[in-house]
Amino acid sequence: MQAVIIGAGGGIGAALVAQCAADPAIEKLHIVSRHPAASRGKISSYSADITNETSLAELANVLKRETDLRLILVATGILSDGDKLQPEKSLRHQSADAFDQVFRINTFGPALVAKHLLPIMPRRGRAVFAALTARVGSIGDNRLGGWHAYRASKAALNMLIRNYGIEQARLNPDFIVAGLHPGTVDTSLSRPFQKNVPDQQLFSPTESAKHLLRVIDGLTPADSGKCFDWAGKEIPA
Numbered sequence: 001m002q003a004v005i006i007g008a009g010g011g012i013g014a015a016l017v018a019q020c021a022a023d024p025a026i027e028k029l030h031i032v033s034r035h036p037a038a039s040r041g042k043i044s045s046y047s048a049d050i051t052n053e054t055s056l057a058e059l060a061n062v063l064k065r066e067t068d069l070r071l072i073l074v075a076t077g078i079l080s081d082g083d084k085l086q087p088e089k090s091l092r093h094q095s096a097d098a099f100d101q102v103f104r105i106n107t108f109g110p111a112l113v114a115k116h117l118l119p120i121m122p123r124r125g126r127a128v129f130a131a132l133t134a135r136v137g138s139i140g141d142n143r144l145g146g147w148h149a150y151r152a153s154k155a156a157l158n159m160l161i162r163n164y165g166i167e168q169a170r171l172n173p174d175f176i177v178a179g180l181h182p183g184t185v186d187t188s189l190s191r192p193f194q195k196n197v198p199d200q201q202l203f204s205p206t207e208s209a210k211h212l213l214r215v216i217d218g219l220t221p222a223d224s225g226k227c228f229d230w231a232g233k234e235i236p237a
Contacts, residue, residue: 002028002069006050006113007076009033011187012132015205016075017043019213030063050076050109060116069121071216074113074131078105079150079189087147099149106153111160118168126174128216129164133157133179133227140236158227158237165225176219179227181235182208203230
């Protein structure tokens with residue numbers, strides 16, 4: 001089979017690339033980032049920006065020539081950006097610019113990836129489209145509030161995942177669309193917020209990637225449209 005990893009330049013994305021490259025079941029691996037590395041062996045590297053629909057349409061035009069694209073993973077996301085963007089502790093800290101930036105990357109980007117890449121995936125047999133989400137996007141599990149833009153962007157993404165699961169099932173009953181919460185991973189995204197995270201709950205990117213791929217391997221069509229954490233436990237809507 002062939003696999004595609006969007007966001008291959010990030011911490012979790014790069015770890016997913018390493019794990020998938022070592023998997024003999026994946027015969028060809030397509031990796032996508034804004035600043036692509038060189039293609040090598042079974043890895044083909046592409047440049048695309050998930051916030052630029054033209055670049056995603058061009059990517060889809062190239063990938064549609066391939067066969068057996070059974071796995072697409074969207075490993076992109078943003079939580080903070082130095083002093084320019086920080087999670088809101090209060091509604092008073094909300095801003096239109098922050099909402100725009102966070103939603104463009106966390107919600108609109110994966111949605112545009114789905115728009116252009118889902119149609120070139122198989123209509124028969126098991127295939128998986130998965131995107132990284134977050135437990136804090138769960139409305140039912142929200143006990144602390146705050147982080148308004150980030151929570152809302154992930155909640156919206158979770159709804160889209162549900163929508164895509166319903167739509168894809170009409171085209172291929174064996175298709176699976178899922179959201180994946182990687183846990184707290186030692187990457188640039190979480191690093192400013194790791195202070196109170198116990199060591200045993202902080203994963204390396206490699207550990208997280210192994211967990212996520214294990215969860216994907218265990219998914220069935222009955223799981224499509226749902227979100228799961230790194231241990232395979234379903235996250236409430």
